[in-house]
Amino acid sequence: MTTVYLQNGKRTFTLSVRGHCAHDVCVSISALAQALLQYTQDFMEDNAGFRVEAMEYGYGHTLLSVFCEDGALMELYKTGTSAVVTGFELYAHSFPEDVVLVRA
Numbered sequence: 001m002t003t004v005y006l007q008n009g010k011r012t013f014t015l016s017v018r019g020h021c022a023h024d025v026c027v028s029i030s031a032l033a034q035a036l037l038q039y040t041q042d043f044m045e046d047n048a049g050f051r052v053e054a055m056e057y058g059y060g061h062t063l064l065s066v067f068c069e070d071g072a073l074m075e076l077y078k079t080g081t082s083a084v085v086t087g088f089e090l091y092a093h094s095f096p097e098d099v100v101l102v103r104a
Helices: 023-046 071-094
Strands: 002-008 012-019 050-058 061-068 099-103
Touching: 002 023, 002 071, 012 023, 012 071, 023 050, 023 061, 023 071, 050 071, 061 071, 071 099
Parallel strands: 002 099
Antiparallel strands: 002 012, 012 061, 050 061
16 A cells, blocks of 8 residues: 655645555555656756755655745646646545545
8 A cells, every 4th residue: 555645835835655565556655756856956056045845765665855945836746746746636536445645
């Protein structure tokens, strides 16, 4: 079972992915997480004031936590992440025995 935890605050965004599940689903969840980490690194390089507080990727675990004082810039970031978040939602809906999505 893989648990995807998402928290969208006004100036924060947190993602935590933990666990393993069926191979094809697990690979897809990992690809979504890696795409989000790469997008975040690119966004941070292009936008002063955007801060990554935690970024980890390892076997069975991904953690991302970002903060931005500028609300408009944070909304721009979240717009860019929306396709990946939708991917997590679709996998949780399509494979409920493998993926649980928790929103806080």
